[in-house]
Amino acid sequence: MGFRKFQAEHIFTGRELLGADQVLITDEKGKVADVVSVKEAGEDIQVVNGWISPGFVNSHCHLELSHMKGLIPEHTGLVDFIIAIVTQRHFPEDEILQAISDAENEMIVSGIVAVGDISNNAISLNQKAKNRLAYYTFLEISGWSPMIADPRFLKGKEYYDLFEQLNSSNCRLSMAAHAPYSVSQKLWGLLQPFFQAKTTSLHNQETDFEDAYFLNKTGDFNRMYEFMQIPTDFFTATGKSSVQSVAHHLHGADKVLLVHDTFTKESDIDYLQKIAADQPNKWQYCLCVNANQYISNALPPIELFREKNCRIVVGTDSLASNHSLSILNELKTIGKFYKTIPLTEQLQWATFNGAAALGFNEQYGEITKGKQPGIILIDGIENNQLTTASAVRRLI
Ligand SMILES: [Zn+2]
Structure with a gap:
């Protein structure tokens, strides 16, 4: 040889x-x-x-939204972005499949070798089975009303079982809760056994309305629930930030990718570190800066994460909220706004840390x-x- x-x-x-x-x-x-x-x-x-x-590790992507590239205007804010996703994501299956295949090609060309991919259904399964990239699929479930916890869980579990057939060293799988504001206590309870000793994911504090809702049930999320005709009478404000309100549900997980963290505060980081003091790498702060720029023109407090010795990884999010699926383009944006962060450190987030977070470190990173x-x-x-x-x- x-x-x-x-x-x-x-x-x-x-x-x-x-x-x-x-x-x-x-x-x-x-x-x-x-x-x-x-x-x-x-x-x-x-x-x-x-x-x-x-090779780069893209720790957060949604392959199945690739067909929505360029569809949603920039800087709408998260609530209108979510409404657009929910109302506009339905396309003919062949168009979605083609976009998934094209998006995967784009990732391969841009030096990505492994992906943490959010799946709300099984439409990306056949592409993943081709084994061109290593995939950690987060089978993600949401449902704010406790009334729909059972059917949502059962549907998600069906998809989970389909993906489980692919389970291999290059195709890993876990369940994931979508976000603090979209998963009821009851649904958390159904998901919890699936987190045990695994890496899971949670969209976290992507907008400051998230904390406003948990602290005192105010802010723009009320408009979202109203638009989607989702009841909220069962929910009482916790008086705590969103992530502090739900972190205990993730007790059994080995690692948790907290995705976005755009409005995460020092008190949140301290709290998370304290409740998992024996698991120093449990919380992985997953930066998706180009998506933050696209949706809200915002940036996460990266300097704070570094000061607090947080474990950082990097993702692209989906083509619905990004112009490309390129980790290099994420690092360019980080470098543009945070000029003092050494490139070697950023590259470690995008390679070694990502591979370790997704359990692909035997081969990658x-x-x-x-x-x-x-x-x-x-x-x-x-x-x-x-x-x-x-x-x-x-x-x-
Ligand atoms: Zn996402």
Whole structure:
């Protein structure tokens, strides 16, 4: 079997940055054989321009919404965005399937190797079964009225059982609750046994109306429930933030991807750390900055997450709220607004941390002997930061 040897400006291993004096050696499939000094590497070294990195992990996506690209205008705010999704997501099946396949291609071309994908149905199943990317499917259920908890759960469980047939090292699965404001106590109770020792996901604090609703039942969510004719009389304000009101339901989970966290406060982080003090990596703060920009023109408090040593991962969200499914484009936006965050740290969120969060770290997320993480090249890096000209391509 032949070997391939790469030398670049830097090799980012997933956790550390190596210099140009190091050479990455892989087999033809990209399985890492070694990283050695140029002197020891021998002949036939391919010299490339840019940084070599393990393939990206997209920790939050909704493949099944790919057909909604460009449909919803930007900056509507979350409530009108949700109303648009609910009322406009229904399309002919062949169009949805084609968009899913195209979206997957886009992810592969942009250097993504593994995806945490939210599924409210099983329409993405056949594409995932092709095994072109590793998928962690979060079979997501919602239902604010306790009256519909049973039928919603049973329908979701049917889809869950379909996905379970794919269950393999490259196709993982768990149940997930959609968001604090869309899952009743009763439905949480039905979902809870499925979180046990797994990674699950929760859309969290994407708008400040979420906390307003839980704190005192005020704000724009009232308009949403009214529009959707969802009763709310059963709900009493908890006097706590949304995430603090529901976190106990996630007690049994090994890891939880808290997605968006745009309006997460220091007191929320402290609370979450305290209730899972024996699980330091339980809460994974999943940034989807381009979607936050698209929907609300907002950004999550990333500096706060770093100060608090939060575990950070990166996702694209869906094409309904993003112009592309590119992790590089997410990092470009982070770099644009948070100029002091080192690129190596951001790359770790997008590779090593994502793979570990989704349980794909045996193969992905790190350039180290024996793993086959996908080898990508990022160019256009100046002063150790991405530029608008930065691009990514797959070496293997
Ligand atoms: Zn989402």
